[in-house]
Amino acid sequence: SLELCPLSCSGFDLKECLQSAEFISSSDGNFKILEDGSVYTTSAVSLSSEKKTFTILLKDIQKEVQKKIHVSLTQKTRHARDTVLKRTKRRWGPIPSVMLENSLGPFPLQIQQVQSDTAQNYTIYYSASGPGIDQDPKGLFYIERETGNIFATRAVDREQYPSFQIICFATTPDGYSPEVPLVHTIRIEDDNDNAPYFTQDLFEFSVPENSKPGVIVGKMTAEDRDEPYTLHTTLKYRIVAQNPPVTPAFSLHGDTGVVSVLLPQLDRELVPSYTLLVEVRDMAGQPFGLCTTGTAVIRIEDTNDNAPSFKQTQYETRVEENRVNVEILRVSVVDLDEPGSPGSGAVYEIIRGNDDRSFEITTDKNTNEGILCVVKGLDYESAKQRILVIAVNNEAPYMLAPHSQQLSQSTSSVTVNVLDVDEGPVFKPCQLRLDVKECEEIGTSIGRYVAEDPETGNSEGISYRIPPGQCNWISIDENSGEVRTIKVLDRDVAEMRQGQCDISVLAIDRSTGTIQVFIQPGNKNYPRIAKTEYIICRDRKPICLTAQDSDESPYSTPFVYHITDRSLASMWKITRHNDNSVYLSPKDDIPFGIYNIPVSVTDNGGKVGENHITVNLCDCVTPTECNGKTRLLSGGNVTLGVWAILAMILGSLLLLLILITICGCCGSGVMHRHVTDDCANHNLIISNTEAPGEEVMDHNIIPLQNTNDQGGYGIKTGDQQTFEMVKGRGHTLESVKGGGHQTLGSVKEGGGQPMMDTCRYSYSEWHNFTHPRLGEKVHLCRQDEEQKHSEDYLLSYNYEGKGSLAGSVGCCSDQHEEEALDFLDQLEPKFRTLAETCVKR
Known part of the structure; x- marks a missing residue:
């Protein structure tokens, strides 16, 4: 076998096998599997000729799912620099x-x-x-x-x-x-880079008044984002300020932020709440620590430490004998505890003088007053006066404040005087209601009111009357008690209180009762339209008519409107708007003018009110454009006043007179006068304007008068001398003095008769005569600071050198031949019309 150093095997993609694996382990402790799927040996591994195998276990603890991966290892030899070195102590694991x-x-x-x-x-x-x-x-x-x-x-x-x-x-x-x-x-x-902060913007606490010192009120908590369990997060609390700034009432634990009572006596009646400004600082409160402030509001809860007391120690009242369930007195108390709380709610009781249970006292929850009532009838003959003693407590039990003395219960005495009442006939019922409509006829019977003798149970021998000084609209029959009206009832008069009239009825033995006469609304008013004058412009927009009726329902709305004049009804139409108003609009074909329209309004009770509406149907865009010049139309026909008719007649006569004058003038001129070409040069244009306007109405310029009514303008001089334009056949311009005037006027021939002018003077004659005088007048009237008249003040019209091709078209010019009027074809339309008017046809 070959001894191997710790080696790394090929990695596995564990996520593909079990993506939610939370626990990864190996069946062989010589191998370690990292989260990324890498497999490492933890110690020297000796492989035999057989394959080395182990299992990787993947577990999902929440879903209780597990999977296994089987791993097989094969031998691999490696030579390190052809020599095997002994391992020394490793430096592969440094401190964090x-x-x-x-x-x-x-x-x-x-x-x-x-x-x-x-x-x-x-x-x-x-x-x-x-x-x-x-x-x-x-x-x-x-x-x-x-x-x-x-x-x-x-x-x-x-x-x-x-x-x-x-x-x-x-x-x-x-x-x-x-x-x-x-x-x-x-x-x-960690670096102390975060200041502590309070967990709430405002801390609100409450504590009962008179709480003992040391009672915990609440806890203010703050946090710090710096590293826990270090000085950076070691916090200290302290109270910075208290409002109101009286004796400190609370203490604050510096380490925990717990607020507790410090003042031995908290009195809500003196200070209902306190506001504390609290600071929290890290670094265990050292001055270089970071700090923040917060606010705490402490409300003092009320306790019943103030006993109620009567405002008066003695009261006196009165009540008629035999009266039952009537209020005879109200008593009040003073309590310094919080209003509306059980500590201030008053509870009254009668502790003496009410052995027969004739009286009862309750509490008005709204006013905290005691209401004393008679619940059993009192007998004047048995006791003319009763004396009661009443006491008061609170709904909540009384709590003795520290260092205060026990208070005794507050009491007050009430003296009740019993009034004697005549126990004769009694009205049944004691109060009778009668309903009657207003506007009823005088003498209308509205009911019957009688009294009974309590001993006999009948009304025999009892007479009735109404004492003077009461409602004088009602009378009662002395023997039968029948009630009738003696005036027309009106519910709107001041003596009626909302349509009600109370009347006391007296029997002969002084037994009294009360009649309540309720006047029902009647139909006594006519509906009327408030606004009666309107203006309608060319858009013919409808107007709104609104009626008013002072009566109450059902004698007011809805109203019915109607135009009573048939001819106007065909020209105007009414459209309903609501119960009390309609729209009035003209029809399209009626002319402009002022219309007086009779409109009747019927209320719901059938009463009809007649109204006249004046409508100015004006040819305008806005009503302000109408100045009352429109004709008054009534019944669809034009109705003119006397002055209007007279003005029309005079205007017609004046127009006829002007036409006759023009025709006579033009006719004679055509037949007897001959106009030469030179005369035509000056007939159409006699000045520099088409007509004398405001620009020539100077106080130094006056209209010129001549014998042939052809006007011109002259210059008025300082000595009232007038130069007039005159024309004379065969005469040259000359000065003629007469009547205090120097005129260039008409020259009389034979017998002082004016000579018929045949032509105007030539331009050179006119210029030689007027130019020096005009210049002199202008020089005198309009001089500037340099004593020179303005150059552009007088502008003369230059003579063109020859007369106009057209002859005169004036109505008084001679014209023997119509063939000489070809020049009229070259004139503008206005002059052509004037010429055609004056030509003989």
């Missing part, structure tokens, strides 16, 4: 390496070296695998192939990776492994 968390380097940083003694016999190459090398976080460590030095490439966070276990391999160049793979641990040494 340590690397400081958050190390600053420099990197790469050597942290350990592994060496195998087999390097004395073989050429050894080192390699490694595992977390930090070829597993996440990859590339954190590497090992030098020839030296076995292990290096770190960057800093490590211990809280994320506290340690690494890597597998180191020592192999020869041909792949032989003279060493069993080494599992090497690299531990990350």
Whole structure:
């Protein structure tokens, strides 16, 4: 046989056999199987001529599944440098390496070296695998192939990776492994880089008031992510502040964070809660340790350490005899304990003066008051006054506070005065309800109310009346007790309380009862439309009519609307919107105008209200465009006012007069006047504008007047002298003085009659006459700072050198031959229309 050193067998892919294997073992202790499937010898193995076999067992403990792998070994001889060396002590198992968390380097940083003694016999190459090398976080460590030095490439966070276990391999160049793979641990040494923190943002505790010192209130816990069981995670607690800042009420255990009572007397009535600011620091509380603060709120629970006491020690009240189940008094107490808690809830009792059980006292849970009632009728003749003594306790038992004295039970006395009542006839029932509708006729019988003599059981000999000063709408018959109305009832008047009128009825022996007359709603109001004026534009959008009725149901809505005028009903339509409103819209073919539409509204009780709606159907886009100029239409016909008709008549007469004047003027002019070519040069254009506009209405320019009504413009001078344009046949322009005016005016021929003008003056005559005067006037009126008139203020129209080809088309021009009007074909449409109007046909 051949003695072998520990050897490595071929590996197995164990995952293919059993992927969920949790336990791997060998049937032969001389062989070891790693997780990656590698098989190694643990000691020297001697193989005989027979094959060496063993079994690998794979187990899944949870699923209770196991599988076996049978391994057969064969002999293999190997010569090491042709000599067999004795093994010496190995250095293949170094102590675990340590690397400081958050190390600053420099990197790469050597942290350990592994060496195998087999390097004395073989050429050894080192390699490694595992977390930090070829597993996440990859590339954190590497090992030098020839030296076995292990290096770190960057800093490590211990809280994320506290340690690494890597597998180191020592192999020869041909792949032989003279060493069993080494599992090497690299531990990350902790750095105090995490401050402690509280496990809750706010700790809330409660403790009963008057608790003894040492009673545990609660525990504040904090944690630290640094390495456990080191100074980095050794925490110390302390109270930094207390609110309110009175005598310290609680203590805090520095190591455990337990809060306990310190103050010997906690009084909820003085301080209902405390707020503690607590600090936790690592490094066992040393000043250089990291710290954090947290908050704890401690609420003081109430205990019944305050006894209730009456606000008054004496009360006095009264009650009529024979009254039963009536409240006669309310008493109240003062209790400093928490309101609404059993420690402040009052429990009342009558401890004296109620031997016959005529009285009873209960507690009002809302107000904590005691309600004293009479449960059995009292007799005035037996006792005119009763004196009671009442006491008060709490729902919870009283707890004596430390250093306080026992309090006695609080009591109060109540004096009850019994009032004498005439025990004559009694009304049955003592309160009678009668329902009557408002607006009933006067004298309507609404019921009967009678009293009985308790001794005889009948109403004989009893008369009735209503004492003065009460509701004066109702009367009662003195003998029969029949109730009637003496006025029209109205439930809306101030004397009626929500339609109710209470009346006391008195019998002759002073027995009294009460009648409650409830006035039911009636149909006394007419429905009416609140808004009656509207504007509808050209889009003819409907308007909404809404009626109002002050009556209550069933005499109000739903309303029924109707147009009472037939002609308007055919022009307008009503569409229902809801119970109290409708839409009113015009039909498409009605003209614009103002319409007065009568609309009747009928309520649910049949009462009809007449309304008149004024609608301005206006040719507008928005209602604001309408200025009340639309005609008023009624019944579909146009109705005009007196002034409108008069204006139309006067306008027609004026138009007729103008037409007659124009026709007469044009006719005579055509028949008796002859227009030369030179006259036509100036008839169409007499100024630089088509019509005198605002630009010529200067206070220095006035309209010129001449004898033939052909207007022009002159310049008004400072001495009121006027230059007028005149035309004269065969005359030259000359100055004629008259009437205080200097005019270039009409020249009279024979007998002072005005001469008929046949032509305007020539341009040169006009220019020579007006230009100096215009220049002088402009110079005087419009001077600038340099005493020069503006150059562009006066612009003269240049004369073209000859007259216009067209003759005059004025209505007063002479025209003997129509053949000379060919120039009209070259005029614009407006002038052509004017010319055609003035030509004789």
